[in-house]
Amino acid sequence: MADLIIRGLHADVLTEEGSKPILKGVDLTAKTGEIHAIMGPNGSGKSTLAYAISGHPKYRITAGSVTLDGVELSTLSVDQRAKAGLFLGMQYPVEVPGVSMANFLRTAKTALDGVAPKVRSWPKEINAALELVGLDATFGARSVNEGFSGGEKKRAEIAQLHILNPMFAILDEIDSGLDIDAVREVAEGINTYAAQGDRGVLLITHYTRILRYTKPDFVHVFVDGKVVQEGGQELADLLEVAGYERFTRGHA
Amino acid sequence: MEIASQQVESHLHPKPSFDVADFPMPTGREEVWRFAPLPRFAELLTEPPTDFADIQMTLQAPVGVTLSTLGVGVGVRGSVLLPVDRVSVLAAKVSQARHIRIADAVRLTEPIVITVTGKGERAAEHIVIESGVASEAIIVVEHRGSAVFCGNIEVVVKDAAKITVVSVQDWAPDALHGGMHAAAVGTDAQYRHVMMTFGGDAVRIQNSVYYTGSGGNAELYGLYFADAGQYQEHRLSVDQNAAHTTSYVDYRGALQGKGAHTVWVGDVFIRRQAVGISSYEANKNLVLTDGCRADSVPNLEIETGNIKGAGHSSTTGRFDDNQLFYLMSRGLSSSEAKRLVIQGFFYDIIRRIGIAELEERLKTHVDAELAKTIDRAETSLCPPPLPEQLRHEAPQPQIEKQE
Secondary structure: OOOEEEEEEEEEEEEOOEEEEEEEEEEEEEOOOOEEEEEOOOOOOHHHHHHHHHOOOOEEEEEEEEEEOOEEOOOOOHHHHHHOOEEEEOOOOOOEEEEEHHHHHHHHHHHHHOOOOOOOOHHHHHHHHHHHOOOOHHHHOOEEOOOOOHHHHHHHHHHHHHHHOOOEEEEEOOOOOOOHHHHHHHHHHHHHHHOOOOOEEEEEEOOOHHHHOOOOOEEEEEEOOEEEEEEOHHHHHHHHHHOOHHHHOOOO | OOOOOOOOOOOOOOOOOOOHHHOOOOOOOOHHHOOOOHHHHHHHHOOOOOOOEOOEEEEEOOOOEEEEEEEOOOOOOOOOOOOOOHHHHHHHOOOEEEEEEEOOOOEOOOOEEEEEEEEEEEEEEEEEEEEOOOOEEEEEEEEEEEEEEEEEEEEEEOOOOEEEEEEEEOOOOOOEEEEEEEEEEOOOOEEEEEEEEOOOOEEEEEEEEEEOOOOOEEEEEEEEEEOOOOEEEEEEEEEEOOOOOEEEEEEEEEEOOOOOEEEEEEEEEEOOOOOOOEEEEEEEEEEOOOOOEEEEEEEEEEOOOOOOEEEEEEEEEOOOHHHHHHHHOOOOOHHHHHHHHHHHHHHHHHOOOOOHHHHHHHHHHHHHHHHHHOOOOHHHOOOOOOOOOOOOOOOOOOOOEOO
């Protein structure tokens, strides 16, 4: 199975004032075919975990390892990690003016598969993925994320997830800024992807709202740069009622 | 309605003249020549011993368009383009100008394409485009081959006309090109000018616009790509001399390789009588490697505050880390991501033109340039891990009032 295995992961964020340690020994195993949720309060390092695994230049892994399907990711370039099967759905998807979604995704698909997608079926594939997340076909011709509303950006991330269909998806606060209908549609998009059965999902969130629609098999509570407790869906239910306070006491 | 004379009283601009003697050989201390590497322009600046060599020029003109020539001072020639430097005055002296006349109310669906091909000699052209009232046309001038070229394009945009002029500098690597483009925009007319400078050794073009009535609109777009050793200077001048007119200037440049040097100077004058106008000028430069220099000078001179808006912005920087990360996180290699960002940087301008066929034509030029320069120079495209963003933006109008 193509598992994501994180062991003793330490990472720094690089700022103008210097580097600052954020991840302080993360241990986590997420098997494909399962949905994992990482929950934690603001500032606990959840997004840093997503960026560090994906190779964002502003984050540096200082110790530990992260492997996907046995391949060590931390030494790979960002695109090599994507080619190893990793996908990052971002909290703040980036605008790229002048580059159409269709052109961008076609270039990405070609890079990942090693061959260009078929000219005849490609527009249909794009439209189907857009439709699945409630976006109309005009989005294919629009510049990447430019002028999209917050909700449209998140829907477009899930459309990309479907088109690129990676082995493993890390979705960073994919539910933030979404209204209730959008949360449901985005969650359904994730479920459809996960239903393939051999794909992995690591859902990073600090609200339990999306977990009503996308049921996690495992919940990891993340505080101060590491996982402090693990459990099943019941752990999310407990957090819904009690909040993070019992985990953060003594850390803040 | 009061229309000011075309003689712009501005400290930034020399007085126009048709006499070469009024523009002596520049020394580099003149405001308008202070950026240019004068020794490289020397051959362009000397008066030719005889007349210029002929340049090969091909032209396809559809029905409703008359082609002829105009002698110095004949017809509209010299009524709009008033030379402001030594190169433009040399081109203005060409004995016969090409005259392209579009009849009133003619609406052309196909562009008029003029191909200027240099044959390695000193050459000069003065092209006069005279549009009829309410006519519509696209004129594309493509410069190719090798030449030491003085080129002027003079455009009369009659009332309610919609005229688009595209000038593509696709020269061989040793070409020199200087000169001036100038347009007079009539009442409720629309003038669009697209400058695309990719080739040549050194190119320096003055592009000027003024209005002959109220309600006119001018959009001046530019794309340039300076590779190692190339010098490209674009000087924009918009004389907002009539009420309720609008202007929008947007120039984008990419620079790569040792000694690549671009200069953009944007001047907008808002005259006392130009009430209710709006104007914006922007210049963005993408510096791809070390060893390049991008000069960007937006100027705004305002004589009335009774306007809708006036502003400018200038940005010079390296790649945006977040854009590259985002694209690479989807599997694009560093070089593919950079190529896409640069392509988008240029396409972003092209898509504003709104004429599908012309957009495709210009995109083809961009893609050819990127295939030539980016793919070849890929190994040298290595910005530091945390590139420093040099950024100066002034999205709000920066107004200096002159009473």
